[in-house]
Amino acid sequence: xxxxxxxxxxxxSWLKGRYTLYKYKGFWNSQKFHEWAFVAHKTFKPNPxxxxxxxxxxxxxxxxKALTFAIVTRNKFDExxxxxxxxxxxxxxxLLEREFEQIEYNRINNNPDFLPFxxxxxxxxxxxxxxxxxxxxxxxxxxxxxxxLVSNYQFFRKACKxxxxxxxxxxxxxxxxQGISWYGPYxxxxxxxxxxxxxxxxxxxxxxYEDMKxxxxxxxxxxxxxxxHPFTIEEEKEGVxxxxxxxxxxxxxxxxRVNKSGxxxxxxxxxxxxxxxxxxxxxxxWEKYFTDEMKEKIDELMDQKMEGTGLVLK
Ligand code: PAP
Numbered sequence: 001x002x003x004x005x006x007x008x009x010x011x012x013s014w015l016k017g018r019y020t021l022y023k024y025k026g027f028w029n030s031q032k033f034h035e036w037a038f039v040a041h042k043t044f045k046p047n048p049x050x051x052x053x054x055x056x057x058x059x060x061x062x063x064x065k066a067l068t069f070a071i072v073t074r075n076k077f078d079e080x081x082x083x084x085x086x087x088x089x090x091x092x093x094x095l096l097e098r099e100f101e102q103i104e105y106n107r108i109n110n111n112p113d114f115l116p117f118x119x120x121x122x123x124x125x126x127x128x129x130x131x132x133x134x135x136x137x138x139x140x141x142x143x144x145x146x147x148x149l150v151s152n153y154q155f156f157r158k159a160c161k162x163x164x165x166x167x168x169x170x171x172x173x174x175x176x177x178q179g180i181s182w183y184g185p186y187x188x189x190x191x192x193x194x195x196x197x198x199x200x201x202x203x204x205x206x207x208x209y210e211d212m213k214x215x216x217x218x219x220x221x222x223x224x225x226x227x228x229h230p231f232t233i234e235e236e237k238e239g240v241x242x243x244x245x246x247x248x249x250x251x252x253x254x255x256x257r258v259n260k261s262g263x264x265x266x267x268x269x270x271x272x273x274x275x276x277x278x279x280x281x282x283x284x285x286w287e288k289y290f291t292d293e294m295k296e297k298i299d300e301l302m303d304q305k306m307e308g309t310g311l312v313l314k
Pocket of ligand 1: 055056057058059060061062063066147150151152154248249250251253277278279280281282285
């Protein structure tokens with residue numbers, strides 16, 4: 001097992017020390033999540049037909065899970081029976097490192113409701129070797145750094161029950177710029193998948209949150225094709241894509257009772273209120289938080305990290 005005493009560790013001052021991250025194998029995470037990832041890494045054996053839904057936290061995971069689930073189950077449920085209406089998207093597609101045992105249990109028992117779609121926040125280089133060698137398809141979502149930083153700040157502040165006036169945003173900003181964030185450094189997370197998508201375009205698809213917001217329809221079509229569930233011409237004519245876009249929209253999902261007042265309690269978790277996964281979903285909310293100096297600093301940092309990679313990310 002991992003000896004946490006020997007690892008670099010960091011307790012966030014803006015979270016009043018209520019959350020400690022450890023750096024292990026190049027990325028930061030809580031002790032529990034590192035331990036779970038360690039087990040999954042050693043034992044997980046995917047089927048080549050599995051699809052991995054990957055992301056760094058706060059980049060659009062909930063949305064991508066909802067869309068994937070809606071695409072794959074579109075002929076299974078009608079407008080009133082879709083589980084997305086009564087279940088938070090995180091329960092529709094489990095997280096490999098946390099729900100590993102449940103995934104294995106469902107697989108062994110041939111659970112007919114179990115879909116071969118598995119989510120992870122693990123960086124590409126920390127994926128179980130079996131995922132890469134089995135040529136599973138991987139869909140990765142990423143988002144502009146500044147909105148991720150704000151989303152991260154608000155999520156953890158609320159999850160750790162620290163009032164906004166007491167959670168210093170400047171401290172959260174400095175920490176993020178040092179690479180210290182859940183599954184961070186953020187730039188390393190993106191670059192790992194970016195490089196993989198260049199080397200293995202048939203297996204790794206990158207989707208950008210802002211592009212999806214601008215043009216959800218064509219991105220949903222692209223996603224469906226990539227995961228092997230393309231829309232037929234009839235479906236397109238019938239407006240199935242538009243239906244899925246609407247079903248999974250922030251406006252729709254965030255207005256559902258389950259996502260307003262439900263609690264997501266996967267194995268080993270104390271429970272997270274579903275509403276924490278749905279905040280504003282705005283492109284550019286960061287402008288309300290960043291000073292000019294902060295904007296300049298993070299843009300420079302990202303330019304420096306992205307230099308020579310071909311990826312532009314602010
Ligand atoms: P997670 O890593 O905890 O699962 P994730 O879903 O990746 O979080 O990111 C949450 C962000 O996606 C939130 O952004 P915000 O803080 O800037 O508001 C959340 O509002 C946004 N989000 C959730 N659902 C949707 C959706 N259906 N469409 C667009 N954005 C969404």
